[in-house]
Amino acid sequence: xxxxxxxxxxxxxxxxxxxxxxxxxxxxxxxxxxxxxxxxxxxxxxxxxxxxxxxxxxxxxxxxxxxxxxxxxxxxxxxxxxxxxxxxxxxxxxxxxxxxxxxxxxxxxxxxxxxxxxxxxxxxxxxxxxxxxxxxxxxxxxxxxxxxxxxxxxxxxxxxxxxxxxxxxxxxxxxxxxxxxxxxxxxxxxxxxxxxxxxxxxxxxxxxxxxxxxxxxxxxxxxxxxxxxxxxxxxxxxxxxxxxxxxxxxxxxxxxxxxxxxxxxxxxxxxxxxxxxxxxxxxxxxxxxxxxxxxxxxxxxxxxxxxxxxxxxxxxxxxxxxxxxxxxxxxxxxxxxxxxxxxxxxxxxxxxxxxxxxxxxxxxxxxxxxxxxx
Amino acid sequence: xxxxxxxxxxxxxxxxxxxxxxxxxxxxxxxxxxxxxxxxxxxxxxxxxxxxxxxxxxxxxxxxxxxxxxxxxxxxxxxxxxxxxxxxxxxxxxxxxxxxxxxxxxxxxxxxxxxxxxxxxxxxxxxxxxxxxxxxxxxxxxxxxxxxxxxxxxxxxxxxxxxxxxxxxxxxxxxxxxxxxxxxxxxxxxxxxxxxxxxxxxxxxxxxxxxxxxxxxxxxxxxxxxxxxxxxxxxxxxxxxxxxxxxxxxxxxxxxxxxxxxxxxxxxxxxxxxxxxxxxxxxxxxxxxxxxxx
Numbered sequence: 001x002x003x004x005x006x007x008x009x010x011x012x013x014x015x016x017x018x019x020x021x022x023x024x025x026x027x028x029x030x031x032x033x034x035x036x037x038x039x040x041x042x043x044x045x046x047x048x049x050x051x052x053x054x055x056x057x058x059x060x061x062x063x064x065x066x067x068x069x070x071x072x073x074x075x076x077x078x079x080x081x082x083x084x085x086x087x088x089x090x091x092x093x094x095x096x097x098x099x100x101x102x103x104x105x106x107x108x109x110x111x112x113x114x115x116x117x118x119x120x121x122x123x124x125x126x127x128x129x130x131x132x133x134x135x136x137x138x139x140x141x142x143x144x145x146x147x148x149x150x151x152x153x154x155x156x157x158x159x160x161x162x163x164x165x166x167x168x169x170x171x172x173x174x175x176x177x178x179x180x181x182x183x184x185x186x187x188x189x190x191x192x193x194x195x196x197x198x199x200x201x202x203x204x205x206x207x208x209x210x211x212x213x214x215x216x217x218x219x220x221x222x223x224x225x226x227x228x229x230x231x232x233x234x235x236x237x238x239x240x241x242x243x244x245x246x247x248x249x250x251x252x253x254x255x256x257x258x259x260x261x262x263x264x265x266x267x268x269x270x271x272x273x274x275x276x277x278x279x280x281x282x283x284x285x286x287x288x289x290x291x292x293x294x295x296x297x298x299x300x301x302x303x304x305x306x307x308x309x310x311x312x313x314x315x316x317x318x319x320x321x322x323x324x325x326x327x328x329x330x331x332x333x334x335x336x337x338x339x340x341x342x343x344x345x346x347x348x349x350x351x352x353x354x355x356x357x358x359x360x361x362x363x364x365x366x367x368x369x370x371x372x373x374x
Numbered sequence: 375x376x377x378x379x380x381x382x383x384x385x386x387x388x389x390x391x392x393x394x395x396x397x398x399x400x401x402x403x404x405x406x407x408x409x410x411x412x413x414x415x416x417x418x419x420x421x422x423x424x425x426x427x428x429x430x431x432x433x434x435x436x437x438x439x440x441x442x443x444x445x446x447x448x449x450x451x452x453x454x455x456x457x458x459x460x461x462x463x464x465x466x467x468x469x470x471x472x473x474x475x476x477x478x479x480x481x482x483x484x485x486x487x488x489x490x491x492x493x494x495x496x497x498x499x500x501x502x503x504x505x506x507x508x509x510x511x512x513x514x515x516x517x518x519x520x521x522x523x524x525x526x527x528x529x530x531x532x533x534x535x536x537x538x539x540x541x542x543x544x545x546x547x548x549x550x551x552x553x554x555x556x557x558x559x560x561x562x563x564x565x566x567x568x569x570x571x572x573x574x575x576x577x578x579x580x581x582x583x584x585x586x587x588x589x590x591x592x593x594x595x596x597x598x599x600x601x602x603x604x605x606x607x608x609x610x611x612x613x614x615x616x617x618x619x620x621x622x623x624x625x626x627x628x629x630x631x632x633x634x635x636x637x638x639x640x641x642x643x644x645x646x647x648x649x650x651x652x653x654x655x656x657x658x659x660x661x662x663x664x665x666x667x668x
């Protein structure tokens with residue numbers, strides 16, 4: 001019995017990942033129409049970002065209110081490449097994206113040029129957010145800024161980023177963002193087969209992210225991260241530098257969010273400031289909070305559910321969606337701070353305290369030991 | 375000279391607006407550790423109260439004077455409801471108050487959209503605010519001067535309330551040491567509620583000023599909330615001095631950046647400056663521990 005429990009604790013999560021993988025990669029393409037599958041692809045992109053947020057927030061205790069920035073860095077890097085590919089497909093190797101001719105004088109800023117290369121773009125999708133997160137995180141964590149301060153700072157960052165994008169219409173398409181992609185690394189995006197391929201890439205990326213995070217949570221680093229979340233001072237006392245621990249999680253999360261954004265662009269066919277601003281960042285967080293931020297599968301499943309709910313509800317009741325989202329935030333945070341995914345363990349925890357033989361009470365996932373900054 | 379006075383004076387007015395918005399936040403954040411993201415929507419409620427008052431009291435000269443206390447009460451009541459219904463269950467979970475109030479802010483925004491329409495409504499400027507003084511080449515509108523007066527009045531009232539009344543003493547006691555205040559017979563629960571009421575009410579006053587400058591809009595709150603929070607954080611918690619300095623600095627600096635570049639670049643640069651500043655002084659301008667309590 002004991003052995004079975006241990007076995008379940010080790011391999012159970014992997015079983016969960018396998019179920020998600022089969023559902024997304026085998027079942028969904030078989031039963032869903034191309035339109036619905038593409039919608040699902042969009043939610044999968046949010047779920048990839050959700051896995052990253054779960055890592056930083058659920059396990060690391062860093063509530064990043066501005067993950068939209070990293071979503072945007074990846075999304076815009078990919079969109080710039082697709083835009084150039086579309087231009088080159090019609091206008092030859094020196095062609096310039098259409099909106100630059102429309103709003104500007106038809107000259108391309110120098111920093112766009114490297115994005116003509118697919119390899120450079122892929123590298124940028126990983127490296128740019130990693131570097132930005134590393135610099136930002138290093139500066140913030142070394143100064144021991146945390147908790148609410150950190151959340152507000154990162155939210156300000158998202159607002160600033162979106163404002164910057166809107167203001168630079170000649171360079172980034174401004175309010176309209178980048179859209180009308182025709183080609184994805186040589187594959188025509190109007191062909192349903194290729195659309196399905198992009199979906200498969202996204203779903204695979206989600207599964208890979210889940211496996212990476214699963215392995216991370218099992219590792220010593222995962223334990224150190226949770227320790228840092230719950231008792232940063234003690235971790236410092238034991239000779240570790242909490243700033244480094246948080247930095248690694250923060251950078252890794254940023255890269256995952258960026259990958260989500262990068263796949264979001266070809267799947268939805270558009271990336272605009274409204275996909276990356278403060279409100280979009282809050283939507284990303286909503287799914288994670290709903291599913292259970294400290295769980296392995298909670299963030300991904302929660303993000304999928306919120307994405308699905310957003311589309312379904314706004315199709316039937318366009319205005320009521322916001323009410324629903326607002327209520328969702330209030331109810332989940334008020335009553336299920338650890339997310340719906342841990343409702344069962346919460347109940348079991350309550351029941352266990354009623355049993356005569358005292359047992360080790362399970363540590364409630366995501367209990368806050370987050371202090372307001374000094 | 376014009377290039378200097380225009381941003382300076384207009385920026386001071388923006389700073390005054392930020393100050394009114396930030397005063398309430400400084401109170402609730404500083405005292406209770408509550409991060410109220412719906413504070414911006416209380417500001418919006420104040421703006422809509424001004425609009426509604428003008429529908430009832432059609433004499434615009436008078437209606438602003440009616441709107442000020444009305445907005446204070448409306449926003450304060452909203453704050454009180456929020457405190458009693460939600461916030462009181464989640465003290466000592468500061469990050470969760472942030473998330474919960476994000477939900478409240480979404481609800482209130484959508485509610486405003488449904489009730490008043492997504493476009494926003496114009497608010498008429500009373501005759502006695504319609505005009506300007508020439509200050510070194512800048513036509514300084516009375517409205518901006520009124521905003522500054524309002525901010526100074528709010529600050530003075532709040533300062534006097536904190537310093538000279540028994541409630542103020544209880545509030546300061548609770549900020550300094552909640553447990554000790556409790557043992558001395560201060561009902562910190564009541565103090566918290568009063569603080570939340572006053573803090574939210576101040577947002578309503580700010581809403582009146584905002585409505586005079588740019589009318590009402592369901593999204594108005596989000597424009598101010600983040601800047602206001604940055605002001606509070608940069609100013610340091612637990613006292614009003616830092617908030618005042620930070621608010622006017624942010625207002626004036628943003629105005630100069632707007633003058634030199636563009637309004638969106640100004641926003642980006644100001645945020646960047648605050649982030650850099652917090653690198654140098656993560657605790658803000660002044661801190662609680664320096665005995666510099668208001």
